[in-house]
Amino acid sequence: MSVHVQNSRMTTAKLRQMKVNGEKIAMLTSYDFTLASLVDEAGIDMLLVGDSASNVVCGNQYTLPITVDEMIFLTKGVVRAAEHALVVCDMPFGSYQVSEEEAVRNAIKILKESGCDAVKLEGGEEILPAIRHMIQAGVPVMGHLGLTPQSVNQFGGYGLRAKEEAEAEKLLHDAKLLDEAGCFSIVLEKIPAALAERVTKAVSCPVIGIGAGNGCDGQVLVLHDMLGLNQGFKPKFLRHFASLGAQVKNAVETYVEAVKDNSFPSAEESY
Ligand code: KIV
Numbered sequence: 001m002s003v004h005v006q007n008s009r010m011t012t013a014k015l016r017q018m019k020v021n022g023e024k025i026a027m028l029t030s031y032d033f034t035l036a037s038l039v040d041e042a043g044i045d046m047l048l049v050g051d052s053a054s055n056v057v058c059g060n061q062y063t064l065p066i067t068v069d070e071m072i073f074l075t076k077g078v079v080r081a082a083e084h085a086l087v088v089c090d091m092p093f094g095s096y097q098v099s100e101e102e103a104v105r106n107a108i109k110i111l112k113e114s115g116c117d118a119v120k121l122e123g124g125e126e127i128l129p130a131i132r133h134m135i136q137a138g139v140p141v142m143g144h145l146g147l148t149p150q151s152v153n154q155f156g157g158y159g160l161r162a163k164e165e166a167e168a169e170k171l172l173h174d175a176k177l178l179d180e181a182g183c184f185s186i187v188l189e190k191i192p193a194a195l196a197e198r199v200t201k202a203v204s205c206p207v208i209g210i211g212a213g214n215g216c217d218g219q220v221l222v223l224h225d226m227l228g229l230n231q232g233f234k235p236k237f238l239r240h241f242a243s244l245g246a247q248v249k250n251a252v253e254t255y256v257e258a259v260k261d262n263s264f265p266s267a268e269e270s271y
Contacts, residue, residue, distance in 0.1 A: 010086040012184035025218025036081035051090040075114035103130035122148035124174025143178035147190035179203035211237030
Protein backbone atom coordinates (compact mmCIF):
# COMPACT_ATOMS: atom_id res chain seq x y z
CA MET A 1 0.00 0.00 0.00
CA SER A 2 1.40 3.41 -0.87
CA VAL A 3 0.57 6.62 0.94
CA HIS A 4 0.02 9.71 -1.19
CA VAL A 5 2.17 12.60 0.02
CA GLN A 6 1.48 15.96 -1.60
CA ASN A 7 4.75 17.51 -2.70
CA SER A 8 3.22 21.00 -2.67
CA ARG A 9 3.37 20.85 1.15
CA MET A 10 5.66 23.42 2.78
CA THR A 11 8.65 21.94 4.58
CA THR A 12 11.34 23.32 6.87
CA ALA A 13 13.88 22.76 4.05
CA LYS A 14 11.76 24.83 1.63
CA LEU A 15 11.52 27.62 4.22
CA ARG A 16 15.30 27.68 4.58
CA GLN A 17 15.62 27.86 0.78
CA MET A 18 13.17 30.79 0.74
CA LYS A 19 15.51 32.67 3.10
CA VAL A 20 18.48 31.90 0.82
CA ASN A 21 16.48 33.11 -2.21
CA GLY A 22 15.33 36.26 -0.42
CA GLU A 23 11.68 35.16 -0.81
CA LYS A 24 9.54 36.47 2.06
CA ILE A 25 7.63 33.99 4.24
CA ALA A 26 3.99 34.67 5.20
CA MET A 27 2.63 33.19 8.41
CA LEU A 28 -0.68 33.67 10.26
CA THR A 29 -2.25 32.11 13.30
CA SER A 30 -5.28 29.83 12.95
CA TYR A 31 -7.34 27.96 15.48
CA ASP A 32 -10.09 26.14 13.56
CA PHE A 33 -10.73 24.12 10.40
CA THR A 34 -12.95 26.60 8.53
CA LEU A 35 -10.74 29.69 8.77
CA ALA A 36 -7.55 27.64 8.40
CA SER A 37 -8.92 26.21 5.11
CA LEU A 38 -9.44 29.72 3.75
CA VAL A 39 -6.03 30.91 4.94
CA ASP A 40 -4.33 27.83 3.47
CA GLU A 41 -6.14 28.22 0.12
CA ALA A 42 -5.09 31.88 0.04
CA GLY A 43 -1.45 30.80 -0.09
CA ILE A 44 -0.05 31.14 3.42
CA ASP A 45 3.32 29.43 3.98
CA MET A 46 2.93 28.60 7.68
CA LEU A 47 -0.06 28.31 10.00
CA LEU A 48 0.61 28.87 13.69
CA VAL A 49 -1.80 27.50 16.25
CA GLY A 50 -0.64 30.11 18.71
CA ASP A 51 -1.28 30.03 22.41
CA SER A 52 -2.91 33.38 21.64
CA ALA A 53 -5.90 31.01 21.33
CA SER A 54 -6.08 31.52 25.09
CA ASN A 55 -7.00 35.16 24.36
CA VAL A 56 -8.86 35.17 21.05
CA VAL A 57 -10.64 31.79 21.33
CA CYS A 58 -11.06 31.31 25.09
CA GLY A 59 -11.34 34.95 26.20
CA ASN A 60 -8.57 34.81 28.81
CA GLN A 61 -6.56 37.94 29.57
CA TYR A 62 -3.25 36.06 29.20
CA THR A 63 -1.85 33.11 27.25
CA LEU A 64 -0.90 31.32 30.48
CA PRO A 65 -4.07 29.25 31.21
CA ILE A 66 -4.29 27.24 27.97
CA THR A 67 -3.29 23.56 28.29
CA VAL A 68 -1.51 20.99 26.12
CA ASP A 69 -4.77 19.11 25.51
CA GLU A 70 -6.62 22.29 24.53
CA MET A 71 -3.82 23.17 22.08
CA ILE A 72 -3.98 19.65 20.60
CA PHE A 73 -7.78 19.89 20.20
CA LEU A 74 -7.47 23.17 18.23
CA THR A 75 -4.45 22.04 16.21
CA LYS A 76 -6.22 18.90 14.92
CA GLY A 77 -8.74 21.06 13.02
CA VAL A 78 -6.01 23.26 11.54
CA VAL A 79 -3.98 20.22 10.45
CA ARG A 80 -7.04 18.79 8.66
CA ALA A 81 -7.37 22.10 6.80
CA ALA A 82 -3.73 22.54 5.79
CA GLU A 83 -3.11 21.21 2.30
CA HIS A 84 -0.12 23.44 1.65
CA ALA A 85 1.03 25.25 4.79
CA LEU A 86 3.39 23.93 7.43
CA VAL A 87 1.52 23.76 10.75
CA VAL A 88 3.24 24.87 13.96
CA CYS A 89 1.67 24.39 17.40
CA ASP A 90 2.67 26.55 20.36
CA MET A 91 3.80 24.65 23.45
CA PRO A 92 1.76 26.24 26.25
CA PHE A 93 3.16 27.71 29.46
CA GLY A 94 4.27 25.00 31.88
CA SER A 95 4.66 22.28 29.25
CA TYR A 96 8.42 22.69 28.68
CA GLN A 97 9.85 24.64 31.64
CA VAL A 98 9.78 21.98 34.39
CA SER A 99 12.32 19.50 32.98
CA GLU A 100 13.89 18.52 29.69
CA GLU A 101 12.22 15.11 29.86
CA GLU A 102 8.78 16.57 30.37
CA ALA A 103 9.41 19.05 27.55
CA VAL A 104 10.32 16.29 25.09
CA ARG A 105 7.37 14.15 26.26
CA ASN A 106 4.94 17.03 25.71
CA ALA A 107 6.45 17.96 22.33
CA ILE A 108 6.12 14.37 21.11
CA LYS A 109 2.54 14.17 22.47
CA ILE A 110 1.64 17.36 20.56
CA LEU A 111 3.17 16.07 17.32
CA LYS A 112 1.62 12.59 17.60
CA GLU A 113 -1.88 13.58 18.73
CA SER A 114 -2.40 16.76 16.69
CA GLY A 115 -0.55 15.78 13.52
CA CYS A 116 1.22 19.16 13.33
CA ASP A 117 4.64 19.56 11.70
CA ALA A 118 6.50 21.46 14.42
CA VAL A 119 6.27 23.13 17.82
CA LYS A 120 7.16 26.65 18.97
CA LEU A 121 8.39 27.65 22.41
CA GLU A 122 9.39 30.91 24.04
CA GLY A 123 12.84 31.69 25.41
CA GLY A 124 16.58 31.56 24.78
CA GLU A 125 19.55 30.10 26.65
CA GLU A 126 17.38 29.12 29.68
CA ILE A 127 15.44 26.55 27.64
CA LEU A 128 18.27 25.49 25.32
CA PRO A 129 18.70 22.02 26.91
CA ALA A 130 15.00 21.28 26.34
CA ILE A 131 15.23 22.52 22.74
CA ARG A 132 18.32 20.36 22.09
CA HIS A 133 16.55 17.26 23.46
CA MET A 134 13.47 17.89 21.32
CA ILE A 135 15.52 18.32 18.16
CA GLN A 136 17.53 15.16 18.99
CA ALA A 137 14.19 13.35 19.36
CA GLY A 138 13.20 14.48 15.85
CA VAL A 139 10.85 17.32 16.74
CA PRO A 140 11.18 20.41 14.50
CA VAL A 141 11.39 23.46 16.79
CA MET A 142 10.64 27.13 16.17
CA GLY A 143 12.11 29.56 18.70
CA HIS A 144 10.45 32.77 19.97
CA LEU A 145 12.42 35.73 21.37
CA GLY A 146 11.76 39.36 22.26
CA LEU A 147 8.31 39.89 23.74
CA THR A 148 7.40 36.43 24.98
CA PRO A 149 3.82 36.69 26.28
CA GLN A 150 4.14 33.67 28.58
CA SER A 151 6.55 35.83 30.65
CA VAL A 152 4.12 38.76 30.92
CA ASN A 153 4.19 38.59 34.72
CA GLN A 154 7.99 38.86 34.71
CA PHE A 155 8.05 41.72 32.16
CA GLY A 156 5.09 43.49 33.78
CA GLY A 157 3.36 44.14 30.44
CA TYR A 158 3.53 43.87 26.65
CA GLY A 159 5.91 46.76 25.92
CA LEU A 160 8.72 46.90 23.34
CA ARG A 161 11.61 44.57 24.27
CA ALA A 162 15.38 44.84 23.80
CA LYS A 163 15.52 48.65 23.62
CA GLU A 164 18.62 48.71 25.82
CA GLU A 165 22.01 47.47 24.63
CA ALA A 166 22.35 44.67 27.21
CA GLU A 167 18.97 43.09 26.37
CA ALA A 168 19.63 43.51 22.64
CA GLU A 169 22.99 41.72 22.94
CA LYS A 170 21.41 38.90 24.96
CA LEU A 171 18.69 38.51 22.33
CA LEU A 172 21.29 38.31 19.53
CA HIS A 173 23.26 35.76 21.56
CA ASP A 174 20.10 33.70 22.23
CA ALA A 175 19.14 33.74 18.55
CA LYS A 176 22.58 32.41 17.58
CA LEU A 177 22.28 29.64 20.20
CA LEU A 178 18.82 28.63 18.92
CA ASP A 179 20.12 28.63 15.34
CA GLU A 180 23.16 26.52 16.26
CA ALA A 181 20.95 24.10 18.22
CA GLY A 182 18.99 23.44 15.01
CA CYS A 183 15.78 25.47 15.35
CA PHE A 184 14.26 25.59 11.88
CA SER A 185 13.01 29.16 12.41
CA ILE A 186 12.78 31.89 15.05
CA VAL A 187 9.94 34.35 15.78
CA LEU A 188 11.01 37.82 16.94
CA GLU A 189 8.21 39.74 18.66
CA LYS A 190 8.03 43.48 19.33
CA ILE A 191 11.68 44.53 19.16
CA PRO A 192 13.35 47.44 17.31
CA ALA A 193 13.48 46.89 13.53
CA ALA A 194 17.25 47.48 13.35
CA LEU A 195 17.91 44.74 15.91
CA ALA A 196 15.57 42.31 14.12
CA GLU A 197 17.43 42.94 10.86
CA ARG A 198 20.76 42.34 12.61
CA VAL A 199 19.51 39.04 14.04
CA THR A 200 18.07 37.98 10.66
CA LYS A 201 21.47 38.50 9.01
CA ALA A 202 23.33 36.75 11.85
CA VAL A 203 21.45 33.42 11.76
CA SER A 204 21.04 30.81 9.03
CA CYS A 205 17.42 29.87 9.86
CA PRO A 206 14.45 31.97 8.68
CA VAL A 207 13.42 34.75 11.11
CA ILE A 208 9.74 35.65 11.28
CA GLY A 209 8.82 39.02 12.75
CA ILE A 210 5.78 40.44 14.50
CA GLY A 211 6.24 44.08 15.43
CA ALA A 212 9.88 43.71 14.36
CA GLY A 213 10.03 45.70 11.11
CA ASN A 214 10.40 44.48 7.54
CA GLY A 215 14.03 43.35 7.69
CA CYS A 216 13.05 39.81 8.79
CA ASP A 217 12.69 36.84 6.44
CA GLY A 218 8.93 36.80 6.97
CA GLN A 219 6.00 38.11 9.00
CA VAL A 220 3.37 36.65 11.31
CA LEU A 221 0.16 38.21 12.67
CA VAL A 222 -2.71 36.94 14.78
CA LEU A 223 -5.47 36.17 12.26
CA HIS A 224 -8.31 37.69 14.32
CA ASP A 225 -6.29 40.91 14.72
CA MET A 226 -5.40 41.38 11.03
CA LEU A 227 -8.98 40.61 9.99
CA GLY A 228 -10.18 43.41 12.28
CA LEU A 229 -12.40 41.12 14.32
CA ASN A 230 -11.46 43.06 17.44
CA GLN A 231 -11.45 46.71 16.37
CA GLY A 232 -10.45 47.81 19.86
CA PHE A 233 -7.02 46.16 19.55
CA LYS A 234 -4.73 48.27 17.35
CA PRO A 235 -1.08 48.35 18.43
CA LYS A 236 1.30 50.28 16.13
CA PHE A 237 2.65 47.12 14.43
CA LEU A 238 -0.79 45.78 13.48
CA ARG A 239 -2.41 46.45 10.12
CA HIS A 240 -6.13 45.69 9.70
CA PHE A 241 -6.38 43.97 6.30
CA ALA A 242 -10.19 43.79 6.70
CA SER A 243 -12.91 45.05 9.04
CA LEU A 244 -14.67 41.76 9.67
CA GLY A 245 -15.72 42.74 13.18
CA ALA A 246 -18.08 45.40 11.80
CA GLN A 247 -19.27 43.08 9.01
CA VAL A 248 -20.05 40.22 11.40
CA LYS A 249 -21.98 42.56 13.71
CA ASN A 250 -23.90 44.01 10.80
CA ALA A 251 -24.81 40.56 9.43
CA VAL A 252 -26.01 39.37 12.83
CA GLU A 253 -28.08 42.55 13.41
CA THR A 254 -29.72 42.02 10.00
CA TYR A 255 -30.42 38.36 10.84
CA VAL A 256 -31.96 39.23 14.22
CA GLU A 257 -34.19 41.81 12.53
CA ALA A 258 -35.27 39.32 9.83
CA VAL A 259 -36.15 36.68 12.45
CA LYS A 260 -38.09 39.19 14.57
CA ASP A 261 -40.11 40.61 11.66
CA ASN A 262 -40.69 37.06 10.30
CA SER A 263 -39.13 37.82 6.89
CA PHE A 264 -36.68 34.96 7.44
CA PRO A 265 -37.12 32.26 6.33
CA SER A 266 -39.03 33.22 3.18
CA ALA A 267 -41.18 30.81 1.14
CA GLU A 268 -38.13 30.15 -1.10
CA GLU A 269 -36.09 29.27 1.95
CA SER A 270 -38.70 26.79 3.21
CA TYR A 271 -39.47 23.15 2.20
O1 KIV B 1 0.58 32.85 20.12
C1 KIV B 1 0.78 33.55 19.11
O2 KIV B 1 -0.15 33.97 18.42
C2 KIV B 1 2.15 33.89 18.79
C3 KIV B 1 2.38 34.89 17.70
C4 KIV B 1 2.09 36.24 18.20
C5 KIV B 1 3.74 34.79 17.13
O3 KIV B 1 3.05 33.39 19.39
